[in-house]
Amino acid sequence: MGFFESFGGLALALLGGSLAVGLSCIGSAKGTGIAGEAASGVVSEDPSKFGKAMILQVLPGTQGLYGLVVWFLVASKIGILGGSLASGMGLASGWQIFIACLPMAFGGLLSAIIQGRVAAAGIGILAKKPDDWAKGILFCVMVEFYAILSLLVSFLMINGIVLA
Amino acid sequence: MAIMKMKKLRMLAMRSDREQLLRELQRLGCVEIREDAAAEEDLRSLASEREDPARLMEARAEQTRTAAGLKLLDKYAYVKSGLFPALPEVKLSRLFDPALPEEARETLDRLEKGDATLAALLAEQGRLRSAILSLELWRGSGIPLDAGDTEHTRVRLGTIPASKSPEALEAALREVTEAVQLIPAGSDKAQHGLAAVFLRRDEEAVGQVLRSFGFERVSFEGMSGQAEENVAALQKRLEETEREQERETAALKELGAKREQLKLYYDRLTQEIEAEEAKGKLLMSEQVFLLEGWVLAEAEPKLEKLLQSRCCAWETAEPGPEDDVPVKLKNNRLTSPLNMVTEMYSLPQYRNVDPNPLIAFWFCAFFGIMYADTGYGLVLLLLGLILGPKIKKPGMMKHMTGLLVECGIATFIFGWLFGSFFGDALRYIPNFFGATLDLTKLPLWGIKDPSADPMWFMYASLAVGGLHLLAGMLIKAYILIRDGHPFAALFDVGSWLLLFAGIGVGAVTGTWWVALAGALALVLTQGRDRPTIIGKAVGGFKSLYDITSWLGDILSYTRLMALMLAGSVIAQVFNMLANMAGSAFSSKLVGLILFLIIFVVTQLFNMAINIIGTFVHAARLQYLEFFGKFYEDGGKPFKPLQFKTKYSQIIKEEN
Structure with missing residues (x-):
């Protein structure tokens, strides 16, 4: 316990928020990267598909944004954004915030990468059956739902925590 | 707000009437022609001929050509259209104007010819430019391009790579023979141009030295005189082609005015393709044809009015249970x-x-x-x-x-x-x-x-x-x-409703008898289509397992x-x-x-x-x-013979 006490609760809360945004952004970078490679391949054959390919590429990018949302919730909770910083926050509250951030951190990381693969496959639809490309979006949105659930539980937990 | 009622249609009519009748049906847009005509044997033997698809192929090829023509127009006379362009209205008499194909084909001919001419001009310009480029080294060298061999000498025009120096080459040649002269032409980044004049008897030795310096022979076939003169002539021709190109492009741009005509022709061809495809589904004898299909029940009076004036025999019937009836949904603006x-x-x-x-x-x-x-x-x-x-x-x-x-x-x-x-x-x-x-x-x-x-x-x-x-x-x-099937409704739906009502009652009052009654009803009825008693019991109990799927559905x-x-x-x-x-x-x-x-x-x-x-x-x-x-899915959409357009809206005039 002494180890954690030497940092204090605030540091733990910040670590949670950082993981939520950091891991989600890693996932989104990887996901949009996978989709972007596939999109470039299609666009090199037919540049007129750029717009549609880009729409599919940005879909795995939302997880990073959800991570940012969670970070903002943490930041406003502990008052790092211009408010009064809760520097004397207890270790228990720090742990609570840290744990509340985990669903977004891991849900965001993994769902973004997997959604990126689905998006790349959707870009395959765009290449072969351009009229049905919108179905590729629907497949991506199915994965997105689980990122939304991760965001939601993280939000509900952070929202419910009372700082001590 | 319902699935529209259909009737089976069977019709025998004169083959000579065929074109007009199909066009009229197309105008009504309420009849789908079946391909798998299920006529009785005697009818089948009477009318067994199928339409030759040659005209269908022709119409499709023509449509592809028109689409390509429209693309060419976009290339040479681009007009920006909005995201949702308004479709012009067109009267049937204009769409089926007998003069339209002739006019449209003429436009297409002009378009294609203009495009081909432009492509040829571009190719020629490319050739001219590269010829001018290849003469660049020899300009001002004074060497005639057609300098030929004489009785005792040989003249070779060619290049050596920039990395080799002409002086070194000359020195190397001098070692072989005295009777040789190198005339330098010009140099650029990659090469030096030069002419070598030597005696016929030295050909082999000189050739060897030249090869060792990477000498590549160039020839100017069809050119004579100085390079300068040739370049000027080529330039002149290049300018000519550029002027021609401008003229052709302007002419093509003017053809942009014909865009509407081509679009109309495209839509016209769509109707012809539709009609030809319909013809392919008909069974024919020498004099009559047989049409089988589906007609919207509500449109039957209109069909009757149309067919009265024609020499034909027809009947409609309610679809039987074995028929795969096409589906059309009738909806109001809200739904x-x-x-x-x-x-x-x-x-x-x-x-x-x-x-x-x-x-x-x-x-x-x-x-x-x-x-x-x-x-x-x-x-x-x-x-x-x-x-x-x-x-x-x-x-x-x-x-x-x-x-x-x-x-x-x-x-x-x-x-x-x-x-x-x-x-x-x-x-x-x-x-x-x-x-x-x-x-x-x-x-x-x-x-x-x-x-x-x-x-x-x-x-x-x-x-x-x-x-x-x-x-x-x-x-x-x-x-x-x-x-x-009122009992099936009672058993399959009523039992579940009873069970859910019972769960509600139980949760509120603590009495679980109603729920139990519901569960019992499920056990007793859900296995009823199994043949044996044991089967019935197993089926009944198995249905209780569906509660989990209900739980999943609600969650x-x-x-x-x-x-x-x-x-x-x-x-x-x-x-x-x-x-x-x-x-x-x-x-x-x-x-x-x-x-x-x-x-x-x-x-x-x-x-x-x-x-x-x-x-x-x-x-x-x-x-x-x-x-x-x-829901039972898998309905086959109703695809009536009708007018389909891509670029225009048809106004149907009553006649």
């Missing part, structure tokens, strides 16, 4: 946009029900609950109202605009109930004017705040889901009763709460961000402008990422949970 949702899934079977009016309320309500925001609702509504009248052609896009209006209204209503305008923008915007705005005084504004009481919303979602599933069960009961509705909350949380965080940026300035005006810029961008972004998810999940709740209760 037809739901076709977008239904068509993404699958049409119902002919004997099922039209799902559009059934899902209209639920789909829009679910969409509204998940998107719930007055601001977003207004945006969708405006989008639908603006785009709606611009899209003339019935189809997916038209349905979408209708759906935007309906879902926009639902979104606005739920946004009002949950007190949301672009998230919580009303908390911030009035501040910039030094005011506060309290809408809670408005009736029903924000009676429930999602982020304040998420648990309530979770339970509400489950309750809404229960109602939705219940509605699905009742529709199943209705279908069963309508089709004459699935928590997505209503999840998507609504997630959307509003993101909107709120964005507003917080915009406010932070906006309130950092002492000037209220600068702050407001900055706030609005960030606000608009981020809210639009949130709308965009959420609308797809909302649509998919609102649709999914219909497809899996609702349709699972009663």
Whole structure:
């Protein structure tokens, strides 16, 4: 316990928020990267598909944004954004915030990468059956739902925590 | 608001009437011709000939040619068209104008010829330019390009790589023979041009030295005299071709005026292809043809009026149970946009029900609950109202605009109930004017705040889901009763309803007898179509296992709460961000402008990422949970012989 006490609760809360945004952004970078490679391949054959390919590429990018949302919730909770910083926050509250951030951190990381693969496959639809490309979006949105659930539980937990 | 009634049609008519009759049927647009004509044997032997597809092929090839011609017009006489171009109206007499094909073909000929001429000119220009380039080294060298051998000497024009020096070459040649001369032409980055003059007897030795220096011979076939003169001639020809190119391009640009004609011709060919395809489905003898198909029951009088004046025999009949009847849904303006949702899934079977009016309320309500925001609702509504009248052609896009209006209204209503305008923008915007705005005084504004009481919303979602599933069960009961199976309705639907009512009663009062009765009813009735007693019992008990699937179905509705909350949380965080940026300035005006810029961008972004998810999940709740209760999919769409156009709208004049 002494180890954690030497940092204090605030540091733990910040670590949670950082993981939520950091891991989600890693996932989104990887996901949009996978989709972007596939999109470039299609666009090199037919540049007129750029717009549609880009729409599919940005879909795995939302997880990073959800991570940012969670970070903002943490930041406003502990008052790092211009408010009064809760520097004397207890270790228990720090742990609570840290744990509340985990669903977004891991849900965001993994769902973004997997959604990126689905998006790349959707870009395959765009290449072969351009009229049905919108179905590729629907497949991506199915994965997105689980990122939304991760965001939601993280939000509900952070929202419910009372700082001590 | 229902699946339209169909009748089987069978018709024998004169072959000489065929063209006109098909065109008339096409105008009516209420008859689908069957390919797998199931005529009796005697009819079949009478009329067994099929139309030769040669004319169909011809029409298709012609259409491909027209499409290519339109592309050429886009290339040479590009006209920007709007996102939703208005389709010009065209009269049938103009569409089927006998002079149209001739005119259009002439335009196509001119287009293609012009395009070919331009391509040839471009190729020639390329050749001229490279010829001029290759002469560049030899300009001003004074060496005649056609310098030829004499009785005792040889002349070789050629190049050596820039890395070798002509002086070294000359020195090397001198070692072999004295009787040799190198005349330098010019040099560029890659090579030196030169002419070597030597005696015939030294040819082998000189050739060896030249090769060792990488000498490559060049020849100027067909050119004579100095390089300078040749370059001038080539330049002149190049300028000529450029002038010709300009003339041709201008001529092609003028052809842009014929665009409408080509589009009309394209649509005309579509009608001909349709008619030819229809002909391919007919059975014919020398004098008559046999047409079998489906006709809309409500259009039968119109068909009768048409056929009365013709020499033909025809009859209609009610479809039998073994017939695979095509499906056409009849919808009013309120329910037809739901076709977008239904068509993404699958049409119902002919004997099922039209799902559009059934899902209209639920789909829009679910969409509204998940998107719930007055601001977003207004945006969708405006989008639908603006785009709606611009899209003339019935189809997916038209349905979408209708759906935007309906879902926009639902979104606005739920946004009002949950007190949301672009998230919580009303908390911030009035501040910039030094005011506060309290809408809670408005009736029903924000009676429930999602982020304040998420648990309530979770339970509400489950309750809404229960109602939705219940509605699905009742529709199943209705279908069963309508089709004459009242007992099946009682057993299959009644037992479940009894069980659920019992669970409700049990939860409230603690008496579980009603639920037990429901479960017993399930056990007793659900195995009734099994042959043996044991089979019946097993089937009955197995049905109780379906409770888990009901549980899964109901829990699935928590997505209503999840998507609504997630959307509003993101909107709120964005507003917080915009406010932070906006309130950092002492000037209220600068702050407001900055706030609005960030606000608009981020809210639009949130709308965009959420609308797809909302649509998919609102649709999914219909497809899996609702349709699972009663829907039989796989209906074959009704495809009548009719006028189809891509570039115009047909006005049907009565004759």
